[in-house]
Amino acid sequence: MTRMAPRKQQEIFDATLRLVSEKGYDGLTVEGVAERSGVNKTTIYRWWPSKAALLGAALVEADVLEFDTPDTGSLRGDLVALVEAVIRLLTEPPASDIAVAALAAAVRHPELDGRRFFADRFAREREIFERAVRRGELKESVDPMLIVDMLAGAVWMRAVFRGLRVRDDFADEAVAALLDGI
Amino acid sequence: MTRMAPRKQQEIFDATLRLVSEKGYDGLTVEGVAERSGVNKTTIYRWWPSKAALLGAALVEADVLEFDTPDTGSLRGDLVALVEAVIRLLTEPPASDIAVAALAAAVRHPELDGRRFFADRFAREREIFERAVRRGELKESVDPMLIVDMLAGAVWMRAVFRGLRVRDDFADEAVAALLDGI
Structure with a gap:
C-alpha cells in the first residue's frame, strides 16, 4: 500500500474531528468523513478499518491537536x-x-x-x-x-x-x- | 406540589444514572427511567421538565455519587x-x-x-x-x-x-x- 499524501491525510483527520465536534461520536460516520473531505469512502476504509480507528488516529496525528x-x-x-x-x-x-x-x-x-x-x-x-x-x-x-x-x-x-x-x-x-x- | 419521598427520588436518580452508564446520554429517556424505576412518567416530568434536568439533579443529589x-x-x-x-x-x-x-x-x-x-x-x-x-x-x-x-x-x-x-x-x-x- 503506497503512502497517503500527508496533506490528504490531514484533510481526512480534519473532517473526522469536525464531524465529532458537530455531531458527537454517534453521529460520526466514515461516509460523512468521505463526503466532507472529498476522499473516496473505500480509500478511507483501506487505511482505517473503522470509525474508531480513524478517530483514534486523528487524535494522535492531526496537526490541529499538535x-x-x-x-x-x-x-x-x-x-x-x-x-x-x-x-x-x-x-x-x-x-x-x-x-x-x-x-x-x-x-x-x-x-x-x-x-x-x-x-x-x-x-x-x-x-x-x-x-x-x-x-x-x-x-x-x-x-x-x-x-x-x-x-x-x-x-x-x-x-x-x-x-x-x-x-x-x-x-x-x-x-x-x-x-x-x- | 407535595414533597417526593426521598427513597422514591433516589430510585429515580439511580435508574437515571444506570441508564446513562448503559446507553449513553443519547439513549437516556424519561420513558426509560419511568420503566426502570416503576414511577409514572407524568410524575417524573412534574418534578424534572426534561432528561437534562433529571440527569443534572441526579448528579448533584444521588446518594451513589455522594x-x-x-x-x-x-x-x-x-x-x-x-x-x-x-x-x-x-x-x-x-x-x-x-x-x-x-x-x-x-x-x-x-x-x-x-x-x-x-x-x-x-x-x-x-x-x-x-x-x-x-x-x-x-x-x-x-x-x-x-x-x-x-x-x-x-x-x-x-x-x-x-x-x-x-x-x-x-x-x-x-x-x-x-x-x-x-
Whole structure:
C-alpha cells in the first residue's frame, strides 16, 4: 500500500474531528468523513478499518491537536509553557471544540483508544523532566506523569468540567504550587 | 406540589444514572427511567421538565455519587482522604461507571449543567481549606479551587483518560507534591 499524501491525510483527520465536534461520536460516520473531505469512502476504509480507528488516529496525528514540547531552559519555564499549551488546546476554538469532543468521546468508547493520544504526548513530555533532572532542578524520585496529570488535569477541571474562564495567571500559579509548595 | 419521598427520588436518580452508564446520554429517556424505576412518567416530568434536568439533579443529589467532606485534623490528612474518595468514585464500579458516563455526558451537553455538580462539591470542600488556614497550615493567598482541581484532575487523567491503574500511594504522592513541593 503506497503512502497517503500527508496533506490528504490531514484533510481526512480534519473532517473526522469536525464531524465529532458537530455531531458527537454517534453521529460520526466514515461516509460523512468521505463526503466532507472529498476522499473516496473505500480509500478511507483501506487505511482505517473503522470509525474508531480513524478517530483514534486523528487524535494522535492531526496537526490541529499538535503542540511542540517546550524547551525554555528551566523546569519552571517548560511547565508554564506546557500548561499554557493545554489551556489553548482546551479553550480556544475551533481546536478546543474538537479536542474536548474527541476526548469526551474517548471516555465512552474505549475502542477508539484515546489512551494512545496521552501516551504519545507523554512520551514527548518526558524530555522536560529528563532535562530538569540533568540540570539538578528535580529529584529523580519525582514521578513525571504525576506532575503532568496534576497540571493538565487542573486545566480540564477548570475549563471543561467547571466551565470557568481560565485566568491569565493560572499556568504560573499551578506550576508554583508544585515547585514552591502551598 | 407535595414533597417526593426521598427513597422514591433516589430510585429515580439511580435508574437515571444506570441508564446513562448503559446507553449513553443519547439513549437516556424519561420513558426509560419511568420503566426502570416503576414511577409514572407524568410524575417524573412534574418534578424534572426534561432528561437534562433529571440527569443534572441526579448528579448533584444521588446518594451513589455522594461523599462526606473529610475532617481528619490536618490539611494533609484531609487532602489524602479527598483524593482517595475521588479515586473510589472514578475507579470502583458500579459508582465509577455511572460517574464517568454522567461526567462525560455533561461535557457534551451543557444543558444538563454538570457545573452544578462541581460547584456543589466545592462549596463543601472549602471547609477543608478554611480549617487549614485557621490552623496555620496554609497561606490565605493559596487558591483552594486550584488545589482541588490539581488533585481531582490528576485522578481523572490517570484513571479515565490514560486508563491506568491508580496505585495505592497515588493520593499520598499527589498531596506530597503540593505540600512539600517537587
